[in-house]
Amino acid sequence: MSETRVDELGFDVDELPGGAAAALEAVLMVADEPVPAVRLASVLAMPTERVEELLLALAAQYRGDGGERPRGFELRHAGAGWRLYSAPAHADVVGRFVVDGQTARLTQAALETLAVVAYRQPVSRGQVSAVRGVNVDGVMRTLSTRGLVAEVGQDQATGAVLYGTTGYFLERMGLTSLDELPALAPHLPALSELADLDEGLR
Amino acid sequence: MSETRVDELGFDVDELPGGAAAALEAVLMVADEPVPAVRLASVLAMPTERVEELLLALAAQYRGDGGERPRGFELRHAGAGWRLYSAPAHADVVGRFVVDGQTARLTQAALETLAVVAYRQPVSRGQVSAVRGVNVDGVMRTLSTRGLVAEVGQDQATGAVLYGTTGYFLERMGLTSLDELPALAPHLPALSELADLDEGLR
């Protein structure tokens, strides 16, 4: 993959502002999961060895190894790859921020979204948004942080991440399996109103 | 809030590695929406003015204003506060990495509808339709699904649902408040101009 030619890509990482190191930072900044070096190499169209060198250099730089101010973030090799995290030295401040303003209750929007995921899983964020008629990105993140939904796969056609409910969700609902979810039918409007909408609800 | 005493907090940001700037970086690293400076100040137990200075300094540093290597990320003030983004110069690289595209284009119809909602809010679908001369139900739903507009109330007289733009709209458009929207007036003919034309055509 490192052989991908520059003219096919439309960019050469070494010519971008800040060079290849900055291009790596850009990708890492938006990565939610640890990213394997080989994947980063593919995205940047660079040899994996060089990417690994850069990653180690960035990690050292953020720690302040070269005499620069230590950063509040760190680049860590965790699990299968590399990801940016808050620096552990600042865990107290970050913890205050995370807890600040949080409530113990899920909002109505979060509960509704959870219900849609439960009955439509596996389902993408886009599909949930379409059903609810509002953007659900933030709410889905909350549900995911709370361990109630999780990524369960990827849509073959669109590449979109698919979500489903978790074991913790079943536990909180007092169910042992998804088969025990109550049928929707009794909660729906009268059948006569739905005769021609049946399709849409399958 | 800046009076919170250090011994109650268990930390003093200035004594942490990298100081207050690093503490800010650590918090921004876990934020998933723009964070107002005043909230950051409260979390860090620092005066808001000082936090604002630090944020501006960090943003300049990341851009490479001081002669350092420009970073692959940016700290921007948009929407309700401050948030980290990948740098625009590296959009092509990041675009190769990100699957769920946020880059999807808005249609001309969506942009025009968005413009009417932005300047006329709170506004009903009927009123938007009247301006555009076409039914906007479908477009409004798309905008709502994408989180750019939301229901903000109900018309007292007619009971019609009223719509407005969201915080995400501001953030996505790079605005910090609706006041920053360009003035509509220059796009409308001046009264005097119309009168002149009227004369000339007699």
Added chain:
Amino acid sequence: MATPPDAADQRAGSHGFEVHLDVFSGPFDLLLGLIAKHRLDITEVALAQVTDEFLAYLRAADGGGWDLSQASEFLVVAATLLDLKAARLLPTGDVEDAEDLELLEARDLLFARLLQYRAYKEIAADLAERWAVGARSYPRAVSLEPHLAALLPDLVWTLGPDGLAALAARALAPRPAPPGVDLSHLHAPPVSVREQAAVLADRLRRHPSMSFRDLVADAGEPIVVVARFLALLELFRDGSVAFDQVVALGELSVRWTGTSDGEIELTTDYDEGNAS
């Protein structure tokens, strides 16, 4: 203040204002385009010419053909153009009776609406620019590390399975139609113009001359009437039907002039496959 429609043209000209038809996004949009192109001399814009242009535009638009929502929007344009045209025919000077005044006011109102629409259209260009710039930065939005998520207060959980089912049912149920004039039916059910053309052909072959009124008497829904109307236009272009109308606004009779049997081969691919 009575502002003749010509004013728009003058402004348009001096600002180089031009609407290209390659982006069709609404009747006002199209109307502005047509008016700018024809220098706003509405009286000289033959509706037939505009119709031809519109059909040519739709035909050239893309291989996917055109759908009924576009076609019905065109009817709105055509009606508005007729209004404008009627208003324009009035003398601009002396206004004598109340009816004239009403027409003039209608014309000014329409004109004002067009100017207003144009302002929003220009602003939309600014939003498009901002949107494009914003699309080049991706926001950081990552999940919390487990040790941070563990700090969150325990959830107070009151929702049972039935409550969840009720929430799901409500979210998944179709939304009630919005209050006010609902035009979604113009876009919703796929009514094939080609199918309606076949229905009409079958009928006209058996009764070579019928009135438009008779042809749509059993249509039921307005959308079918529109489809049949469009089908007739296409059949006419194809040379399969001819129209007779003795007096303006009188009964329109349709004569079959095509082959007496065989499939109807319409030259456009219409709404097939993508009618939605």
